[in-house]
Amino acid sequence: MSINSNLWLGLVLAAVIGYLAWERLADRRVVFVDTISLVESYQMKKELSASLERDFQVKKGVFDSLKTYFVLDTTNAAVRRQLFDLEQQLAQLQEDYQGISTTVWNRINPLLAEFGKEKGYDIIVGANGMGTVLYGKPAIDITQEVLDYINKEYEAK
Structure with missing residues (x-):
């Protein structure tokens, strides 16, 4: 074979390998999402959390003030009742905060399904740092x- 034939064969082989590599990356059927980052950065979650956090801080401030007052006057039944009520409200706010996760996922899951169909993905895997995805190439992180x-x-809503 001549040098031109070898060069030509090398170029064709390089082009085929390059095309196959590009085709592999372009046809991303299985992708993953960092679920922790997704939820923490989701605007709905940020808004719900901020609202509850404000309520919690206000009620905690009142609770702390009443607690200080109660320490000074332990016989005051009205203050004791207010402390009990506020303690219940704080506990409810903590439960509500934990419920945000369910609310957010109930909103995200149908959107993920819609997104996956629009993009033609076969599977969208959730990576959450708990072992579901131990490694993923950055090229398939969506x-x-x-x-x-x-x-x-x-x-939009």
Whole structure:
């Protein structure tokens, strides 16, 4: 074989390998999302958390003040009752905060299904740092793309 034939064969082989590599990356059927980052950055979650956090801080401030007053006057039944009521309200706010996760996932899951269908993905896997995905190439991490999509859908409503 001549040098031109070898060069030509090398170029064709390099082009085929390059095309196959590109095709593999372009045809992303299985992708993953960092679920912790997704939920923490989701606008709906931020708004719900901020609202509850404000309520919690206000009630905690009143509770702390009453507690200080109660320490000075332990015989005051009205203050004792207010402390009990506020303690119950604080506990309810903590439960509500934990319920945000359920509310957020109930909103995100249908959007993820819709997003996956639109993009033609076979599977969207959730990576949460708990062992479901131990490694994923950055090329198949679509967390930011999904976050942009769900925030856009949230803002539209």
